[in-house]
Amino acid sequence: MLSLSLISFLLLQIFSINCLSFDDMEDSFFEIKIDRDDPNKLFKEFEDFIVKYKRVYKDEIEKKFRYEQYVRTHNRVQKLNEKVEKLGHDTKYGINKFSDRTKDEINSLFSKYGPSNTSNVPMLDLNNLRVKREVEHLPKSFNLRNKKVGGRYVIGPVKNQGNCSCCWAFAATALAEVALSVHMKKLIVRLSESLYVEHSIFQTLSDQEVCDCAAPHGPGCSGALPTDGLEYIKNTGLATDTEYPYNENRSLVAGRCDAHNHDRELNPYTLVYGGIDPFNAEHLITRALFNQNVPVAVAFRTSQTFAYYKEGILELQDCLESEENHWHSGIIVGYGKTINSKGREVEYWDFKNSWDNDWGDSGYARIVRSQDWCNIESYGVGAYIPEE
DSSP states (O other): OOOHHHHHHHHHHHHHGGGOOHHHHHTSGGGSOOOTTOTTHHHHHHHHHHHHTTOOOSSHHHHHHHHHHHHHHHHHHHHHHHHHHHHTOOOEEOOOTTTTSOHHHHHTTSBSOOOSOOTTSOBOOGGGOOOTTOOSSOOSOEEGGGOEETTEESSOOOOBOTTSOOHHHHHHHHHHHHHHHHHHHHHHHHHOHHHHHHHTTOOOBOHHHHHHHOOSSSOGGGOOOHHHHHHHHHHHOBOBTTTSOOOTTGGGSSOOOOGGGSOOSBOTTOOEEEEOOGGGHHHHHHHHHHHHOOOEEEEEEOOGGGGGEEESEEOOOGGGGOSSOOEEEEEEEEEEEEEOTTSOEEEEEEEEOSBOTTSTBTTEEEEEOSSOGGGTTTSOEEEEOOOO
């Protein structure tokens, strides 16, 4: 027997069906394969979802609306997993914290501004860098997540941009943080052990300052590119995250830049950044990771399905089918290759996101390499701090 609660949800959907478009009906809950042994299973899963993600809906109407979105997500995830399975991919999509959100709400996480003109971005010249372990024949796999500099991991914890589409600022800041970390280790070793200990635990840099101050098109939460953030950091420097803390609602309007009231942890005219040549992107990105110990910030086209990623290597380029021009940013921190369940060798990038560690694979995603997946290798940018 169906519970009274579930029956009420079913009736709500029947009464509102005339308001649904054909596309909406395609993903409606009427397509769900009901578990005959437990017909209330999906509704129970939604109740568990509410508890897990601490959802508080204002009333029963909103709760029913969110259940409808949850059901649609359930259907999309099932279809996606079936599709990639047929294609021979090992990608897994799943229910997560975005599962009760509408398509528009998920799209609001992405930048409205993609790369339109990169001619004014200088190319990164790695040949000018002198490193002790310059290696042309790079290892088959490498990951900065396992790298320590000065006794601390060079890649910090996964941050959370919340509902503000300032992924671009988080990508720029994450790159600057690692460049500073690597530079401070070299600088401090030349000075004294006491300074080394003091600075080996320096704080993360301010994503909020970049989001407030660097967006060229308006409020930082409307989107921009990592190069916008890096140009700002190069010219202005950057405060720490503690000095200038993050608030996801602060950059919904323009004119909130408050950099002059905060001390600089990274000084102006210190950071050098440049674009990665897209025609030699794989080689240059892997070289920056291994030889310079710095990640590469990337911007790529994206679609709603990216939000449902759970694990495995992303290979499906449904971003190319999307009518919307949405972009997302983050940093590449590693690379490798694996043999998937179908016996096929797949090369991948290890991508660090800014949606907290309860998304994807503990905040990370593996994305297919050397295929310019959704333009991920077309707009890379690297950075470093030159030795004095």
